[in-house]
Amino acid sequence: DAGITQSPRHKVTETGTPVTLRCHQTENHRYMYWYRQDPGHGLRLIHYSYGVKDTDKGEVSDGYSVSRSKTEDFLLTLESATSSQTSVYFCAISEHRLRSAHFGGYTFGSGTRLTVV
Amino acid sequence: GDSVTQMEGPVTLSEEAFLTINCTYTATGYPSLFWYVQYPGEGLQLLLKATKADDKGSNKGFEATYRKETTSFHLEKGSVQVSDSAVYFCALSPPFTNFGNEKLTFGTGTRLTIIP
Numbered sequence: 519d520a521g522i523t524q525s526p527r528h529k530v531t532e533t534g535t536p537v538t539l540r541c542h543q544t545e546n547h548r549y550m551y552w553y554r555q556d557p558g559h560g561l562r563l564i565h566y567s568y569g570v571k572d573t574d575k576g577e578v579s580d581g582y583s584v585s586r587s588k589t590e591d592f593l594l595t596l597e598s599a600t601s602s603q604t605s606v607y608f609c610a611i612s613e614h615r616l617r618s619a620h621f622g623g624y625t626f627g628s629g630t631r632l633t634v635v
Numbered sequence: 636g637d638s639v640t641q642m643e644g645p646v647t648l649s650e651e652a653f654l655t656i657n658c659t660y661t662a663t664g665y666p667s668l669f670w671y672v673q674y675p676g677e678g679l680q681l682l683l684k685a686t687k688a689d690d691k692g693s694n695k696g697f698e699a700t701y702r703k704e705t706t707s708f709h710l711e712k713g714s715v716q717v718s719d720s721a722v723y724f725c726a727l728s729p730p731f732t733n734f735g736n737e738k739l740t741f742g743t744g745t746r747l748t749i750i751p
Contacts, residue, residue, distance in 0.1 A: 560742055561741040563738060624739060626679045627678050
């Protein structure tokens with residue numbers, strides 16, 4: 519599905535360097551999310567956005583920041599990467615519930631595998 | 636807060652076996668419930684959903700029934716195939732009570748392997 523794309527797909531970076539991951543959508547969905555996936559933890563929410571310039575923290579937001587200057591783009595930045603941030607990062611989008619009778623769930627990107635060495 | 640508890644994996648079955656993956660939840664009110672599937676190297680895909688008690692979600696031969704009395708949403712399939720090998724995630728979304736309250740809470744996932 520081309521509705522949501524993540525870049526890069528793979529990245530290796532050194533401890534202490536800044537890293538930015540990009541999520542781009544063509545669905546004009548209001549909500550965008552960043553999750554990380556780690557063995558034994560499932561998916562954990564890092565940050566989410568409910569509109570342009572409107573963002574909020576998730577359960578594991580320490581060490582991460584986000585920005586959303588356009589509806590279609592949601593950026594995740596690791597200000598100073600650490601080895602504990604080695605993970606697979608997923609972006610997701612969703613429609614606003616008022617646009618449909620029930621919440622339909624998320625559409626996920628293919629993920630970014632980040633390794634911090 | 637809301638939480639989802641999934642059957643621990645990994646689960647290994649022979650082709651054509653019956654599958655059950657257990658999922659129970661803790662939430663106030665009537666959340667919406669989901670099953671997502673993740674194939675190797677890919678993102679999660681919505682498999683099925685149910686939005687109210689006693690609803691049955693179904694897709695690709697998989698089924699799950701929203702049981703309010705047992706707070707469960709177990710995933711079942713009558714005859715699994717090798718192509719069903721994947722990681723399965725149970726998730727919930729809170730009832731619509733607040734503007735913007737759309738966040739999903741996921742279980743830890745269950746890895747399923749089907750052997751020929």
